[in-house]
Amino acid sequence: MDVEVMEEEWILSPELVRSLLKSIHGHAGANRSVHPFMRTVAEQALLPREARALRVSDVMLPEGDGGKLTARRNGKAREIPLQPQFVEFLREWISDADLQEDDLLFPGTRGRPLSAPDYMPIWEQAQVAVLPRDELYRWRLGESITILRDSCLVKWLTTGISPVTVAEWAGITPTWLELRYPHCFGTEDVEIDWDDLPEVTALPDWPQP
Secondary structure, three states: OOOOOOOHHHOOOHHHHHHHHHHHHHHOOOOOOHHHHHHHHHHHOOOHHHHHHOEHHHEEOOOOOOEEEEEEEOOEEEEEEEOHHHHHHHHHHHHHOOOOOOOEOOEOHHHOEOOHHHHHHHHHHHHHHHOOOOOOHHHHOOOOOHHHHHHHHHHHHHOOOOHHHHHHHHOOOHHHHHHHOHHHOOOOOOOOOOOOHHHHHOOOOOOOO
């Protein structure tokens, strides 16, 4: 499995993600879908193409409770749980945008899906406004918004959610997670009791015929 490693220093902190989303919200202009689209990528760890394809019918948003989002990739559907706060956010967005059941959840101009030219200039503007001027800054400018997905997946892992569960929500495998974010998985040396090792590793006795 060929997976590019995402080093820890490239991951955006939750504080930086919030600041980027705040900047995007303030500068989206007439393209009102950009902020909710970006927030969904950032908080539900979707690939941009998955978020662009969402329709209103793909989200269940019970009032005052958790909901779920159905994402699709390569013909396969998966469900992602939504916290009550995010449910309320989507309910308000759908109402304010006057979206109907069969509409795209994040429509672009003339009801078409959002495209990279719709959101990349706003994303790049937010990066310039928010990112610290450190050694990574010039490399980050123009970076894909998939870094928001990466940062969300790392946050889920580091808060103790099982890699199996994270993989299920993200539509990937636990092995992919371990290869992509090795810093999230323990690599400490384990003390081995060599005297007990034969007993620990032995198979149980076979039943007598």
